[in-house]
Amino acid sequence: MGRINGIHLGARIQKPPSIPPKFPSQLWGRPDSPLVPPKPADEFGGRPERKQKPPYYVLTMFSYPSGDKLHMGHWYCYAPTDSYARFKRMQGYEVFEPMGFDSFGLPAENYAIKTGVHPAISTANNIGFMREQLKKIGAMYDWDYEVVTSSPDYYKWTQWWFLLMYKRGLAYQKDALVNWCPNCQTVLANEQVGADNLCERCDTPVERRKMRQWFFRISDYNQRLLDGLETIDWPEKTKAMQRYWIGKSEGTEISFKIQNSKFQIPSSDSEAPLSPPISADENGGRPETPPNPPADARGNQVNVFTTRADTLFGVTYVVLAPEHPLVKEIATEEQMGAVEEYVSKALSLSEVDRQMEDRPKTGVFTGAHCVHPLTGDSVPVWVADYVIGSYGTGAVMAVPAHDARDFAFAKTYRLPIKEVIKPSEAPLSPPISADEHVGRPEQAFTEKGVMFDSGEFSGLSSEEGIRAVGRKLESIGKGKPTVTWHLRDWTVSRQRYWGAPIPMVHCDNCGIVPVPEEQLPVLLPQDVKEYKPKGKSPLASVESFIQTTCPTCGQAAERDPDTMDTFVCSSWYYLRYPDARLDSAPFDREHLKELFPVHQYVGGPEHAMGHLIYSRFFGKVAKDEGWFPYEEPFSRLIHQGIILNKGERMSKSKGNTVAPEPVLERVGSDVLRCYLMFSGDYTQGGDWSEGGISGIERFIARVWRLGMAIAEAPLSPPISADANGGRSEEAVPREVERRLHQTIHAVGHDLQAFAFNTQLARLMELTNVIYAWVGSDLKGVTKSAAKIETVETLIKLIAPSAPHLAEELWHQFGHQTTVFDAAWPDFDAEKIKADTVTIAVQINGKLRDTFEALSGTDKTALERMALDLDKVRTMLEGKDLAKVIVVPGKIVNLVMKG
RNA sequence: GCCGGGAUGGUGAAAUGGUAGACACAGGGGACUUAAAAUCCCCAGGGAAUAAAAUCCCGUGCCGGUUCGAGUCCGGCUCCCGGCACCA
Incomplete structure (x- = not known):
């Protein structure tokens, strides 16, 4: 715990100057902030404490380590999700929040073709850089569980999955058409073919070619993939897309x-x-x-x-x-x-x-x-x-x-053209011979209707x-x-270098033979001169790789030269995280039972089709294998919205990515993450702009000044008990108390719903209320138990959103442990209730007046009070009341005749 | 074409069928200051009215409907964004 507690922290932070404090915004999440983000309290390697708290798995889609680096869009996914994770942690869950890299794939290979830099090197560089960027978010990622899909200790198990699929009859080979560039002599992915059907590199027209490819039989699972959608808390839109894609x-x-x-x-x-x-040849006999x-x-x-x-x-x-x-x-x-x-x-x-x-x-x-x-x-x-x-x-x-x-x-x-269906409302006309119809109808009638000219079936709907x-x-x-x-089997072969080799051997005597599990991983050779394929996978020309012996008969044989689609790697990474360093198995079943299904998954809507369907497929296979006890791997899914730049998606090719670093240097991560959260509906996204960021800076600084003022203030002089309702201690004013409890309620509710924008608005309101109470200029503020308790609650409530600020203030209040081990505050429903409420008075549905009433006033009394208002009397003068609608606590609507 | 989502002040946006515009930004005014910055307070949808108020009218893309009451529900459009698309 040493690395997360406040002693360490307090020793490094210079004590901020006393009131009025200079606003040290740079401290809060500045890249060299001394705050080490708290890690999950317990390792998942079997510590006893683990059992004491319910586990909670918060997962964000890992990213591809390209030269792109992290941009605002990544921040928008990762930072608010971390706030959610911190909230769950404070609620008493053992939160597991891992991070990793989806590091196989085409861009690194293309980069290698262009520059000669080995993909392993450029990938390692990019990962190193991005890992540092991710740390600046100040998330609770536990890097001890990092997963890198291009590392042999990971792809060993990706290959293991391939063998599992094969064993279960779910991997088979057949011919399939692929995009082929005759100039580059290579297979192209769909995204490498331009809209004009030209190769993206050499502008040669792309052809189609038949090649022998490995497939995963995802279609065996189409009914289960369809049915499972009914059981998961995912955006309806995404479920609809998957339903359509499965296409029963x-x-x-x-x-x-x-x-x-x-x-x-x-x-x-x-x-x-x-x-x-x-014929069921190599098709697993099926x-x-x-x-x-x-x-x-x-x-x-x-x-x-x-x-x-x-x-x-x-x-x-x-x-x-x-x-x-x-x-x-x-x-x-x-x-x-x-x-x-x-x-x-x-x-x-x-x-x-x-x-x-x-x-x-x-x-x-x-x-x-x-x-x-x-x-x-x-x-x-x-x-x-x-x-x-x-x-x-x-x-x-x-x-x-x-x-x-x-x-x-x-x-x-x-x-x-022969018509045989007519709209059901149209009368059945006598049949017309087919010839008369030639060229006649202006368009096809594709609706359902009533049959005619259909022999014994005429007249049926x-x-x-x-x-x-x-x-x-x-x-x-x-x-x-x-x-x-509609769902077709998944082509997993790629005629590419930078991917997990397919662990299969082609033997003249024995045919296709899987590499025995104990021989995994089939290592991707490093000494590749030519990434550019010449009609075959680049691996086909690496003799030392291709030449092997048949695991069955021992004769000379050849390895499969293809690598796997990177979607295979990302279809099971969430199962690997809890046991990222385990080398005897891809995962520990016990951990899967404890931690799954993933409680909260967050990622972009662009993965609705590919990754999110493939992962569900893998989850189901793992279940059938007995490794994984659930039918669906992700129980709740949220798509963050997309951050645009001047209306356009950010991408390196457009050169319009917005780097977080300049903003981060200036305002710190707390302000940046709150600003991202405050900008609107999390699932909606929107255009990036820095307008309004100063509002968040002010807010964070206001909380800081308030906290410091109370922390450093002298104790209030004792109050005479007589003048204070019999108490010698200062009490929280009723209204402040009410707003405090209201805020606890609202912030908890909103965080659970990923409504980050409104929870911050509630926190701003609460901050304003507390300022008004303690004196908005903070001059001559004194400290009391009531004020300490109120401000400490504010600190806890803001902690998920502004972790650095909260942690520092928490220690300023004398706490020695992290604020993220403090319990999330409880609210008292009684204290939320207002003593009086404003009742709106409508006449014929139009607002005409308002009045104050004690909350809980009954309908009759409210009606009487409304009718008694001067304004209402004048307006009702000489008219008959037809109806009165009273909604206690809300409105009185007086409906007049005529 | 099909399936989603959206349209609310100058801007980002709030709003279980019950006072539209919370919370902020930008803006205006004031306090503090020699001054500025920072900070703090106040105003602020549009219009009419007024010395100032009171007060009234109009307002959530468009047209209808349901309801005592509609940004919210229903029907019909327009435009924008995302996804899918010759799936028989």
Whole structure:
């Protein structure tokens, strides 16, 4: 405890001059402030005291150690959250507030490519710098638990996680399309591809290429990821985004038999089942999970997924995605050339191009036809890239009359449009033949309605129709209810150097072999000459790394040359913190049981999709493994708002980051953190400006002067008991006492709610009230038990927000231990109640007068008092009262007739 | 297009359906000072009225509605910010 107690502190601080004190603002949180932030009182390594307090885990998203350094945006996340942590500590919790660095990733590697500086070196430099910056915040971070994801003692366990995923059948390899720059000979991340589809480094058009990649089967968890959202206290917005992203969609899978395929399987009883499982090769012996792969390439049918089976009679063609394996099977000879050309062009399009807004719909007729499962009509099969190959079955039934995309496509290629749904309020008109509809509707009617022209189903509502058509299809073996998900499996391979190597070995004899756990970590080689990949991961050309022996057969084998997505590293760091120095396991189960789920998580809303979904996935896997006893890792989440600079997000590339240092040097961290907190709703953020910071400086100085004045004042002379209601001690005036308790109540409530701005406003009010009591010029102030108690309470209340100030004052009042070990003050609900209240008098809802009444005055009395007011009498003169509404303690509303 | 969030004084912003603008900034006035800074006190939404008051009217993006009473609830818009987007 020596490093946090006040003896140490008092010895270093020069005693401030007596009244009027010179305002020593520099002391409070100035970078060389002598205040060592208090650490959690107990280590998590099993000290007995730990058990005496309930644990409380306050976590902020760790940061990426770039040359950017910390800017105001980081401060805005970290400083107020630390205030929350200090508040919880004073409430008697054993607060755990760790900090670390998410230090693998592209920027360090790009920097290395540009300058030749090894990522390990630039990263270490940046971490060193940022750690010092973080210390200046004056947060309670316990650096003994620091986590650095690029350090071998951390990524060893990231690799361990990979093996765990593999063991549980959750890691598998398959081909996937990646962004490829033919000039740099490298794979690009989506964010490295510009809006114009050019490589961000060399401006070469980016292509797409198929590569063998590792995936995590997050889709196995889609239902649990969806259900878990109901149980956590997260911003609704974030939960909504995740729900949408997971994208559960219930519908019907329908099969259309191919009519004239070259490879038609003749017999009618040999129809392939719906969505036949693909070969389960290296896939852990398990079939692919949704999103479904394109339907069976050997089959003689196209399976489509639809949520609108009620529109089945409006199908006028069927569309396959370009990557659908049936495309080349069924294309007729006449069409084959056009089809192949179209497919190769479509597949080489980058993700960016393909997703370009308002891109005109293109496609090619395959020459093949299929059979409508209910009408038996012949339906042409097209291939078009507006169908997403990786969603559903990779094929759709096109209903141009009732789907905007199909409609646009049908218009372009003059395909028939057949209406089968009309608004429910419209009368059922006699059916019109399909031909009459060609080119006729102006737009697709995509709402639900009533079916018509749909055989036995005509007249049913869409909802009924969806079920009825589904049942019918199922009964004839042409369809079944299906659920599809938007959430796709997570590609974790990166053809990059600066990441955790994938702990897998490729052996000619044994195939893919996981590196045995005891051989971890697979160290990232340091002696890399060329970070720039030449068609492969940079590690592929590091012989000493690649060449190894097979753990199973002992023959020569090769390591996997890829590294892991950095989101893997950050998906479990919160589990590592409590045991950051443990080297026999990634974490100690007992600690996880005690400390989890994380009580409060704080971070930017930009992570709603990636990090926050991946982390939930990891949490669920840890639970299934028995390591982690909870379904959700973060029980409460708050997103801080974003601090803008002249309306723009701060970023290094824009060169518009605001460095905290100049402000910090000038005003100290207490003022800066309070200023950030005072500026408005924490979740709202806003434009950075220094206007108004002087108000906080004044406030902090006012509290300081008040505290010092009382601490150094002479004792009050004894008061004659007769003149003081029988007490010889000075008492706190009733009104001051009331405001004090009100403030205790409000500040506690607001801090719990992250309403930092209003709790500071309440503290300012209280400070003003105390000034008025003790004498606003602080001249001739005397000390009394009442004043000491009041000011000490103020010090405690302000401590979370201005820790340096509070700690110094606390010691000035003679305390030897940290103010953060002082108990958070209790309020007395009785003392909060005002003796009298102002009652507003309204006439016909308009405010006309107010009066004072004893609080607790009943309705009848209040009404009588209101009616008795001169002004009210004049206004009511000669009029009839129709109604009187009385809300005790608030208003009396007199409603007149006419 | 879809899903969120927002719009309140000169500025940042407060406000469980009950006195809109708390708390601050900038501004004005005063005290202290030889003076300035710092500090302390007071004023301050807009308008009309007045010597000054009293007093009255108008005000929370726009249009309606519910209610004794709406910044707050409901319906319909406009604009701004964030996210997602050919997901059948």
